[in-house]
Amino acid sequence: MDVAQNSVRAQASLVKIIVNESDKDDLLKISIEDNGCGMTQEQVSQVIDPFFTTRTTRKVGLGVPLFKLSAEQTGGSFDIKSKPGEGTLTEASYIKSHVDMTPLGDINSTVEILIRCNPDIDFVFTRSTDSGSFTLDTRELREVLGDVSLDTPDVLEWIKQYLEEQTQIILGGV
Secondary structure (H helix, E strand, C coil): CHHHHHHHHCCCCEEEEEEEEECCCCEEEEEEEECCCCCCHHHHHHHCCCCCCCCCCCCCCCHHHHHHHHHHCCCCEEEEEEECCCEEEEEEEEECCCCCCCCCCCHHHHHHHHHHHCCCCEEEEEEEECCEEEEEEHHHHHHHHCCCCCCCHHHHHHHHHHHHHHHHHHCCCC
8 A cells, every 4th residue: 555655646647556466376466557756766776765755744664665575575576667757666576375475465445445545546456366367447437437536435336346356256256
């Protein structure tokens, strides 16, 4: 959530979140890409330092450093690429069977909250497993909904149900 919120603070109009889970490859990969203001190479090198933040409301920034640490403690990897004026791509790969692997958690609720709190930003959420994949693209929803806002209760309920149903399918449920 915190890393995706960085995209919001970077004034992104589009945020892509990709979660790829593979039991076969013993891998979990999470990518967050945005078209926000981007960072210089100097900022990219500083952003993994928990005592660096561009925020004025606090003196530490733990989102990216904890994302990096959580991946690397499983024997996985972390990478961040950014260009000023173009956006940022943050990727973390985890070894799923590692003893230090923390559960993914409720990623669907995270996506719902991001959409609810940022109805003017477009989100593309893709989740895949060895059994299949699905994508929720708010740009497609906007085409169907017209003037109806994404943070309308009925729309949010539909998003929640869609994410739950699709997740059950790709996790071997329904």
